[in-house]
Amino acid sequence: MANEEKDWYLKMILWREEHIKESTFILLLSLVVGVLTSLAAWLLKSLIGQFHRLVEFTISIDKVNFLYLVFPALGIFLAAMFVRYVVRDDIGHGITKILYAISRRQGRIKRHNMWTSIVASSMTIGLGGSVGAEAPIVLTGSAIGSNLGSFFKMNHKTLMILIGCGAAGAISGIFKAPIAGMIFAIEVLMLDFTAASVMPMLVSAVTAATITYLISGTEATFAYANQEVFSLSGIPWVIVLGICCGFASLYLIRGMNTIEGWFKKMANPWLKILSGAVLLGILIFFFPPLYGEGYDSIEALINENAVSLTENSLFFGMGNNFYILTGYFLLIIFFKVFASAATNGAGGVGGVFAPTLFMGGFVGYILGSVLNYYDVSSVSPGLFALMGMAGLMSGVMHAPLTGIFLVAELTGGYSLFLPLMIVALVAFLTILIFEKHSIYSMRLAQKGQLLTHHKDKAVLTLMKVENVIETDFDQVSPEMTLGDLVKVISKAHRNAFPVVDEDGVFLGLVLMDDIRNIMFRQELYRRFKVRKLMISPPAVLKIDDTMEHVMRIFDDTNAWNLPVTDQDNHYVGFVSKSKIFNSYRKVLVHFSDE
Numbered sequence: 001m002a003n004e005e006k007d008w009y010l011k012m013i014l015w016r017e018e019h020i021k022e023s024t025f026i027l028l029l030s031l032v033v034g035v036l037t038s039l040a041a042w043l044l045k046s047l048i049g050q051f052h053r054l055v056e057f058t059i060s061i062d063k064v065n066f067l068y069l070v071f072p073a074l075g076i077f078l079a080a081m082f083v084r085y086v087v088r089d090d091i092g093h094g095i096t097k098i099l100y101a102i103s104r105r106q107g108r109i110k111r112h113n114m115w116t117s118i119v120a121s122s123m124t125i126g127l128g129g130s131v132g133a134e135a136p137i138v139l140t141g142s143a144i145g146s147n148l149g150s151f152f153k154m155n156h157k158t159l160m161i162l163i164g165c166g167a168a169g170a171i172s173g174i175f176k177a178p179i180a181g182m183i184f185a186i187e188v189l190m191l192d193f194t195a196a197s198v199m200p201m202l203v204s205a206v207t208a209a210t211i212t213y214l215i216s217g218t219e220a221t222f223a224y225a226n227q228e229v230f231s232l233s234g235i236p237w238v239i240v241l242g243i244c245c246g247f248a249s250l251y252l253i254r255g256m257n258t259i260e261g262w263f264k265k266m267a268n269p270w271l272k273i274l275s276g277a278v279l280l281g282i283l284i285f286f287f288p289p290l291y292g293e294g295y296d297s298i299e300a301l302i303n304e305n306a307v308s309l310t311e312n313s314l315f316f317g318m319g320n321n322f323y324i325l326t327g328y329f330l331l332i333i334f335f336k337v338f339a340s341a342a343t344n345g346a347g348g349v350g351g352v353f354a355p356t357l358f359m360g361g362f363v364g365y366i367l368g369s370v371l372n373y374y375d376v377s378s379v380s381p382g383l384f385a386l387m388g389m390a391g392l393m394s395g396v397m398h399a400p401l402t403g404i405f406l407v408a409e410l411t412g413g414y415s416l417f418l419p420l421m422i423v424a425l426v427a428f429l430t431i432l433i434f435e436k437h438s439i440y441s442m443r444l445a446q447k448g449q450l451l452t453h454h455k456d457k458a459v460l461t462l463m464k465v466e467n468v469i470e471t472d473f474d475q476v477s478p479e480m481t482l483g484d485l486v487k488v489i490s491k492a493h494r495n496a497f498p499v500v501d502e503d504g505v506f507l508g509l510v511l512m513d514d515i516r517n518i519m520f521r522q523e524l525y526r527r528f529k530v531r532k533l534m535i536s537p538p539a540v541l542k543i544d545d546t547m548e549h550v551m552r553i554f555d556d557t558n559a560w561n562l563p564v565t566d567q568d569n570h571y572v573g574f575v576s577k578s579k580i581f582n583s584y585r586k587v588l589v590h591f592s593d594e
Contacts, residue, residue, distance in 0.1 A: 030203040036148075038212050073278075145163050167184060183399075301361045360390070397438045473573065485533070
């Protein structure tokens with residue numbers, strides 16, 4: 001039976017290759033990816049909504065109920081147990097996982113990522129975790145694209161395109177933002193902007209948005225009532241907002257990494273869950289807007305109903321005091337990073353998409369309120385909240401175009417492109433002074449595992465040391481005599497000989513050029529041993545070095561051949577500059593071919 005299924009599968013693959021043109025089939029797959037990702041986005045939002053309704057059904061709204069503090073802890077616990085005992089794999093930092101798959105796994109994402117992030121994030125967010133659903137759904141969509149391509153035996157380049165289709169469809173489906181979805185895949189996932197890649201992503205994004213419109217209507221995600229015309233006199237303050245967003249982005253990036261680093265150092269998983277749950281519960285008690293994704297808070301800000309955000313908090317009734325309200329909002333910005341990092345660090349599953357929009361809204365609203373209160377400018381705090389969302393997204397994700405189009409599509413504020421462009425650009429330029437990589441890519445960049453738009457670096461990233469190692473060098477022992485060495489040389493076809501001890505540890509090199517003047521003097525055959533004749537190489541490479549690092553070493557040493565060892569210094573082989581160049585040319589041709 002298994003053989004019959006295998007034969008059917010192979011026949012189907014062959015039939016497809018013979019009857020359907022490759023470019024046409026990619027477009028068909030992108031259509032399927034768009035349908036599946038939109039349904040996945042709908043399922044995730046529905047599950048989050050069901051958990052929210054469960055919380056509201058259990059808790060009485062008329063009075064303070066401390067169960068509000070228990071449910072987020074329960075969400076973290078359930079997600080952590082699901083990941084630990086069911087998934088048994090790390091599914092956090094979804095977009096970083098996608099970037100790693102593109103750079104180091106030939107575009108292959110594990111099958112379980114097509115559903116596990118939906119389950120874990122719905123429990124985390126639905127019960128009050130202070131993170132967003134966007135990164136999990138993007139990982140889900142990209143996993144759908146990758147595995148669909150793998151099923152049909154598509155090549156590496158096509159898998160990368162389908163990953164982009166999944167990401168574009170996911171953003172488009174969850175936000176009703178097809179343009180932002182496509183741009184997100186290009187900017188954040190750093191896929192090439194070519195006709196071969198853009199058309200499939202456009203198909204997926206449009207398909208996902210259309211299905212989402214059919215399911216949930218065509219209304220914008222955030223109801224933005226004040227469709228006012230932006231005054232050019234406010235441009236200087238928009239620039240100031242962009243700078244503020246740049247520094248807020250820096251705080252979010254470094255704060256998230258630092259606090260999550262604290263949780264990683266906790267060896268005891270139960271202590272980790274308890275610490276995160278307690279910290280999140282305390283923060284939500286003092287600052288209720290930190291509960292959940294925070295989209296209700298964003299809608300209140302952009303529609304200038306900010307006083308409502310003090311409800312159920314210790315600041316209730318004091319919202320009419322400008323200084324108290326401003327201080328309250330500043331504390332919310334500061335502690336949002338702690339709440340989000342505690343949610344993810346303790347074992348919850350969610351992304352920083354929603355926290356970024358949340359913090360951006362508060363940053364913009366505060367600046368707009370200050371300008372109004374002191375009669376510096378008559379800008380709208382709600383409008384500034386909207387622009388702050390674009391600014392922070394531009395800074396945190398290093399994606400100004402995504403920030404511009406996403407906020408415009410989220411709110412229907414298409415008349416605000418000019419101020420959105422200004423604030424996004426200024427925020428991006430500000431953060432670049434301090435951080436060269438986005439919150440998603442910085443971990444991979446530090447390890448040299450990031451594939452970028454830079455063609456030369458991208459090709460080197462795709463190459464691996466283990467694929468260019470040459471093992472046809474004859475090994476010699478340090479205790480061998482010159483006579484024994486001459487016998488080895490007589491049968492060898494390389495002019496370098498690695499010296500390795502009995503445990504396989506690399507000790508040095510013997511170069512034929514160095515011993516040419518004595519190798520025919522038989523009276524010296526017993527006098528000299530290899531130990532005395534060997535030299536140290538200009539450098540020793542490690543098998544897990546990045547190719548960019550390897551090329552830098554070759555340039556620094558001017559060597560043409562360098563030995564390679566593992567982490568325990570055991571000899572593995574040699575890497576030659578000529579072999580790297582040949583491999584580079586092959587990868588470059590494949591990578592550049594449209």
